[in-house]
Amino acid sequence: MAETTKNAAANADARSDPDGRSDPDGRAGAEPGLGAAGSQLSTAPDESAPLPGLGVIGWARWFWRQLTSMRVALLLLLLLSLGAIPGSLIPQTGIDPMAVEQFRADNETLAAVYDKLGLFHVYSSVWFSAIYILLFVSLIGCIVPRTWQFAGQLRGRPPAGPSRLARLPAYTTWRTAATPEEVLGAAHRTLRRRRFRARLGGDTAAAEKGYLREAGNLVFHIALIVLLLAFAAGSLWKAEGGKLIVKGDGFTNTLPQYDDFRAASLYDTDQLTPFGFRLDDFEATFERGGPQKGTPRTFRADVTHWNGADGAERKASIEVNHPLEVDGTKVYLIGYGYAPVVTVKDGQGDVAYQGPVPFLPQDTNNTSVGVVKVPDARDKDGKKTQLGFQGRFLPTFALDEVRGPHSTFPALDYPVLSINAFMGSLGVDSGIPQNVYQLDTRKMKQFKENGDLFRKFLRPGETVQLPDGQGSLSFDGVEEWASFQISSQPGKGWALGGAVAALLGLAASLFIQRRRIWVRARPAADGSGTVVEMAALGRSESPRLPEELAELAVALRETAPPAPEPDDTADGADGSDGAPEGAQDEAAARYAAGDAARGTAAEDTADDDTADDDTADEDTADEDTVPEGTPAAGTAEETAAGEPAGDDRENPDPAGPSEGERA
Amino acid sequence: MNLAAAANENLASISNVLIYSAMAVYTLAFGAHMAEWVLGSRSKVGRTAAALTEKPEGRAAPAPASAPAPAVQVTGRGGTTVLERPQVVTRGPAGGRDVPDGPGAAGGDEGGDLYGRIAVSLTTLAFLLHAGGVLTRALSVERAPWGNMYEFSTAFSMVVVGSYLALLLAKKPVRWLGLPLVTTVLLDLGLAVSVLYTESDQLVPALDSYWLWIHVSCAIISGGVFYLGAVGTVLFLFRDRYEAKLAAPGGKRPGAFADSVLSRLPAAATLDKFAYRVNALVFPLWTFTIIAGAIWAEAAWGRYWGWDPKEVWSFITWVAYAGYLHARATAGWKGRKAAYIALIAFACFLFNYYGVNIFVTGKHSYAGV
Numbered sequence A: 001m002a003e004t005t006k007n008a009a010a011n012a013d014a015r016s017d018p019d020g021r022s023d024p025d026g027r028a029g030a031e032p033g034l035g036a037a038g039s040q041l042s043t044a045p046d047e048s049a050p051l052p053g054l055g056v057i058g059w060a061r062w063f064w065r066q067l068t069s070m071r072v073a074l075l076l077l078l079l080l081s082l083g084a085i086p087g088s089l090i091p092q093t094g095i096d097p098m099a100v101e102q103f104r105a106d107n108e109t110l111a112a113v114y115d116k117l118g119l120f121h122v123y124s125s126v127w128f129s130a131i132y133i134l135l136f137v138s139l140i141g142c143i144v145p146r147t148w149q150f151a152g153q154l155r156g157r158p159p160a161g162p163s164r165l166a167r168l169p170a171y172t173t174w175r176t177a178a179t180p181e182e183v184l185g186a187a188h189r190t191l192r193r194r195r196f197r198a199r200l201g202g203d204t205a206a207a208e209k210g211y212l213r214e215a216g217n218l219v220f221h222i223a224l225i226v227l228l229l230a231f232a233a234g235s236l237w238k239a240e241g242g243k244l245i246v247k248g249d250g251f252t253n254t255l256p257q258y259d260d261f262r263a264a265s266l267y268d269t270d271q272l273t274p275f276g277f278r279l280d281d282f283e284a285t286f287e288r289g290g291p292q293k294g295t296p297r298t299f300r301a302d303v304t305h306w307n308g309a310d311g312a313e314r315k316a317s318i319e320v321n322h323p324l325e326v327d328g329t330k331v332y333l334i335g336y337g338y339a340p341v342v343t344v345k346d347g348q349g350d351v352a353y354q355g356p357v358p359f360l361p362q363d364t365n366n367t368s369v370g371v372v373k374v375p376d377a378r379d380k381d382g383k384k385t386q387l388g389f390q391g392r393f394l395p396t397f398a399l400d401e402v403r404g405p406h407s408t409f410p411a412l413d414y415p416v417l418s419i420n421a422f423m424g425s426l427g428v429d430s431g432i433p434q435n436v437y438q439l440d441t442r443k444m445k446q447f448k449e450n451g452d453l454f455r456k457f458l459r460p461g462e463t464v465q466l467p468d469g470q471g472s473l474s475f476d477g478v479e480e481w482a483s484f485q486i487s488s489q490p491g492k493g494w495a496l497g498g499a500v501a502a503l504l505g506l507a508a509s510l511f512i513q514r515r516r517i518w519v520r521a522r523p524a525a526d527g528s529g530t531v532v533e534m535a536a537l538g539r540s541e542s543p544r545l546p547e548e549l550a551e552l553a554v555a556l557r558e559t560a561p562p563a564p565e566p567d568d569t570a571d572g573a574d575g576s577d578g579a580p581e582g583a584q585d586e587a588a589a590r591y592a593a594g595d596a597a598r599g600t601a602a603e604d605t606a607d608d609d610t611a612d613d614d615t616a617d618e619d620t621a622d623e624d625t626v627p628e629g630t631p632a633a634g635t636a637e638e639t640a641a642g643e644p645a646g647d648d649r650e651n652p653d654p655a656g657p658s659e660g661e662r663a
Numbered sequence B: 001m002n003l004a005a006a007a008n009e010n011l012a013s014i015s016n017v018l019i020y021s022a023m024a025v026y027t028l029a030f031g032a033h034m035a036e037w038v039l040g041s042r043s044k045v046g047r048t049a050a051a052l053t054e055k056p057e058g059r060a061a062p063a064p065a066s067a068p069a070p071a072v073q074v075t076g077r078g079g080t081t082v083l084e085r086p087q088v089v090t091r092g093p094a095g096g097r098d099v100p101d102g103p104g105a106a107g108g109d110e111g112g113d114l115y116g117r118i119a120v121s122l123t124t125l126a127f128l129l130h131a132g133g134v135l136t137r138a139l140s141v142e143r144a145p146w147g148n149m150y151e152f153s154t155a156f157s158m159v160v161v162g163s164y165l166a167l168l169l170a171k172k173p174v175r176w177l178g179l180p181l182v183t184t185v186l187l188d189l190g191l192a193v194s195v196l197y198t199e200s201d202q203l204v205p206a207l208d209s210y211w212l213w214i215h216v217s218c219a220i221i222s223g224g225v226f227y228l229g230a231v232g233t234v235l236f237l238f239r240d241r242y243e244a245k246l247a248a249p250g251g252k253r254p255g256a257f258a259d260s261v262l263s264r265l266p267a268a269a270t271l272d273k274f275a276y277r278v279n280a281l282v283f284p285l286w287t288f289t290i291i292a293g294a295i296w297a298e299a300a301w302g303r304y305w306g307w308d309p310k311e312v313w314s315f316i317t318w319v320a321y322a323g324y325l326h327a328r329a330t331a332g333w334k335g336r337k338a339a340y341i342a343l344i345a346f347a348c349f350l351f352n353y354y355g356v357n358i359f360v361t362g363k364h365s366y367a368g369v
């Protein structure tokens, strides 16, 4: 026993390549202890990075290896999710600039700290970018060699089986009267028919299947890069602008027509898609009763649009979930409101302003505010002056003592316009752009009436006279307006393609099992017939593997029907290998003792053939410590035949003795 | 005005009655499961502790011969004679503890087992009532029954119980999930009817889209199945610690209660595998949920990704689950560490649902919490 243990330790030493990476065949992810048979079942990177050699290059290599290791990739992934959190809790400039301003006003000191850390724009901050850029560098550094390796595996052939098939996770054997050639030929055909890549070599047919798993995994990771690039392109070339349009008005897609326009750094405004549209009608309906009374039910903007300067006109309707698309530019309906139509006459009785004035809704019942600016007016003496009105529009007017005048429903059930009036300078001539929804009253005088501030409520059709004969304002009616977002973002197709590819790759990677099957046929040692052995090895332990092996065995038995064992004392035909029988006997004993519960239960809980990663490659030690019937030649043969398994990503310290060996 | 069709109040109240009835029956199922566990605690059949302590030296220092001894699995395939059935020898993962699964809650006690079966039958009945409640709710509002948190919660626990029953139907030994599931489903429904309840009603136009069906139903299914995985993971952590204690010679012994409960659970390896399979199975669905959400966002808001809080937390959840899958392929991160990541990932999912809806405002904050 002590002997064997020492032997095993020596063996493990001999097999552990001090530098897994220098392995020319790139057998990272090999199944240790199985030599070539278990190699190249995956292309996962090697985790046993050796200590850096001397010099800068050594360190650089070491650093690169660290960066592209699974462990660092994992840490970066966890960091990425951690880093994304603050952006969801702290207001972001890119999403809600108003909230950011509010926050700054409320917490000055904290805001300063946040500013330093870039916490108001987390997703474009230096540190967040650093995390994902490192992650993607790591990803590329990981994918390139893996793809290379995988291509090599595809060109290569399924590796020869280990000397003792019985050691593999699933194994079966029987004796037949057919000749070894017949058995192998049939095995080769059967495997091929089942879409295995198979080859015949000596007394063994070797086959492999499920390369799609690895391919899927690579596709998934590459697709992530495509996604990131598409996202980056989208953010760099994106442009979007807003436009508020009153019913009946139109818009052509040129810069001056926008109310506001944001273009990303690389966007060229000459690229604006030439098109235009007109808002013909707008329909909004609201819940009329029940606890959610007033909740919007439909918004629909009916538009007429045309391509180019004067293309053919077409009708379309834009709804909340249904934007209009014109040559890659999309028009979204994002808001709506009311525009009271007013006529303002000045002190001379001339019409100084006429038309709809969009008011902005303030609450769910569409209490709206807005201003009417009249820059060209004359007072009652004929002098030039300017008039300004602050208005509140209540689509369904109600008055109570607590809330004062307010709106109780968003639709136009009982519209009322309330106004305050000012005269003086609007400040519009200063050249500084003004907010059209605010009145700068610093240089204006508010009208008063009998000592009180002048304030009037108007129903449609009513007119109010300003004090001192300075003019009048008529509330002629109400129009609707809708606001649109016009945006173009390149790379959407790539993003979608990347996402779909990632999804498919992921599914392949998680649901497909990569596995190898060996069929060996040798003349029985006692000369009567042929001993057939079949074994399977998976990337990971899968409950489907034994089943598949059994199915194959059933198929093969058509050609190689089992023959009865010559007699019970015969110790397996394969003189060099007593293990199969031994293993079976022992297993049967354990089974009888009810000790095999784990194996079967694990099988039962499997609701799919998802691959598991608890691979059999942890048992470095155990592999070589099975003493029964293992002649020294067996070990020697294996060390010679199987190339050293360079890597053991399951075992952080492949050279060190594992638990079994220490015993 | 057909969109604004008045919600059929009759159906809505039928739905409420069904949900309350389901809760009553779940409560009975809970009682039956408790009876199963209590009766099972008397039984001493096939306990892990016994199994483990009988041969402690074999565990501390596995002799080569007793190391990963293969278990026999006989897979018959339409053969008529014994000879035609290939005997496949399988070997379990080596290096792990060679611990058999516990006998289940009833612990081999006949009375306990009977109660366990009753509990499953009651759960099935409750599930039917529950599903009926969700269905009538859908009919009453003439749309997908997940427009607000109340509806989301009822649908979520329906998926949880449904997947559990589906696993049982597929003859998977998952009755150990029964008690924790029924308990949490009761809590979830209780929360739904008391705190989150919203009258059945129509949706705001932004939610009126077939993407609501696709995106939200996938989110609910992912969540429900992730929840099964999380339960498996939690039990794995307990059971793993328990097995470690037993395996450590001279170490601290588990308490009597822990011993009684944990020894009846499946082996840590089985629980771990269960959790992994479940999580890996729905991870692509969760990925799809996010993609569908992005497509919908593109149609509704003019951008497919805008770092809205809900989007951020979906992303965080996704990355955390990706981290979990990664961890399972990373040296030194398997087992407990990976399990912790899985739990964090599920916590992110929960926060995305409750936390973001309640505490954070964003584009996803829709009518009626």
Ligand code: HEM
Residues within 6 Å of the ligand: A042, A043, A044, A045, A068, A069, A070, A073, A077, A135, A136, A138, A139, A140, A142, A143, A217, A221, A224, A506, A509, A510, A613, B319, B321, B322, B323, B325, B326, B329
């Ligand atoms: C952008 C960040 C990344 C994400 C979101 C991600 C996600 C995932 C997911 C979900 C899996 C599980 C699929 C499976 O088991 O086949 C996986 C597997 C894998 N990833 Fe990544 N990954 C990322 C970066 C990386 C990097 C940087 C590396 C290289 C070090 C890497 C190497 C691997 C490998 C080798 C597997 C397969 C593990 C196995 O064979 O079981 N990944 N990744």
